[in-house]
Amino acid sequence: MDPTIKDFESATAELDTIVRKLEEGDLPLEQSMVLYERGLQLSRFCHAKIEEAERRIELLNERGELRTAPAVLGLGGGDEEGAKPR
């Protein structure tokens, strides 16, 4: 991802600041556009973060090892994909 964005917390904070700045107002057009571009970049980053987590279920055993959970766990009732044998 963008190296200028640390994490989603700082991204949201920065986005918030940018929006405030733009809302307050009378910035030169040039600067507004730079801020807007940055704002878009940050919002894209946050959206990407939201979708980032993997769809996965793991079991942590007594030895501290992670194992993929048996498909039946992913079932949870209405989840068909988890039930399919692989």
Place this chain on the structure above:
Amino acid sequence: MSDLFSQPFEEEPPDESAAVLKPAARRRILTVSQITAAIRSAIESQFCDVWIEGEISNCRVWHTGHIYFTLKDEAAQIRAVMFRAASHYLRFKPEDGLHVIARGRLGVYDAKGEYQIVCEHLEPKGVGALQLAFEQIKKKLKAEGLFEQARKRELPALPRKIGIVTSLDGAALRDIIQVLRRRHPNLHLVIRPTRVQGEGAAGDIVRSLRAITKVAGVDVVIVARGGGSAEDLQPFNEEVLARAIVASPKPVISAVGHEVDFTIADFVADVRAPTPSAAAEIVVAAKDEFCRRIDALKMRLDAAVRAQVQRRRHRLHVLSSHRGLAGWRATVATSGRHLSDLTHRLRTAATVQIARKQQRYRTLRLALESRDVRRRLAAIRGRVGAADNRLRSAALRHRDRADARFRVLAGRLETLSPLAVLARGYAVCWNADRTAAIRRASAVGRGDMVRVTLHEGELECEVRKAE
């Protein structure tokens, strides 16, 4: 007290009791140890299993696990001890002022000449032991500030992995997975299968909690079980689990499926969910909230920029409709048309002239060639050549002039500014609704309204006469 002592001694062998009770007859002297041993054997055989009700005082818990206290009522007291092997099974903590029923045997401590009850079992009178234990732990942890909301941590907006500590075969796990899957399919769950009821379950849960918070990326942990009786929920009321939850490096959600009753774990957890499903909802609610926040920010970002562009456009509009500037576009358009007309005419004229001269030259040459006058040929050739040259240079001069004029006009157009023109005293006369400039007097009639744009300001005029 007196008949308490008289009882066992009645059953003692007659010779010994005689020695103690009737010293006058035969002087039999006992050592302290002997008498103590006699007392002990009397007491211990008689009171090997008694129930005593009383109030605890002077209670001290030794680091070894033994508990020493005194049981008393209004008139008497008896020393008591509960050794570690027995106190280990205590559900509550004996403390001063507590009204209890103790069961045990009486013993004599030779070295101090004291007797005491060695408790095997202790239960609070009135309330159940579990209830009492609950109240005690609750009071203690509360006093330590562990229930304070200020101490509790925020749940992460976007947990990378969600840790779940619960039993694999319980309904709790199924409920949690179902909710999470429905709300956000892209979630990474790490489950630590754990026994959540029965003897030693609290310790298991503690170990699981420690293990799962060590897994990289686990940002929040749900500790769950699906309801049950008070006895089943006992592990969640144990102090050791409460302490582990407090010490957890990651926020913990307690989800002991029991809508009404709170467990100790509920009080110390960063968030208490009434049911496992609710815990799952709470975890994703934070994520939803984050999504909403980002969306709102994005909308505000767009709106702010749109508003700015709008403001600028408006300002531009105000400027352009301001005073003399209004006619600017029209003027430029007019000048442009004039200029291009002129250019076209110039070019055409030049081309036509050149063509005409070329035609004359050709005609002349034909005429010359048709006359076979070789003698005058050289002279004529010379004249033709000269004419030719003059013709060429004339044509070229003509073109150069035309081009030069074009360039001058173009240059003037570039420097042409309606304001500059107006500043020199020119004015633009418009029709009444200012849609067209008036170029001919015949375009208006007497009584028509016209507008006249000056360098500064504008006039609205009525035509009195059109000539």
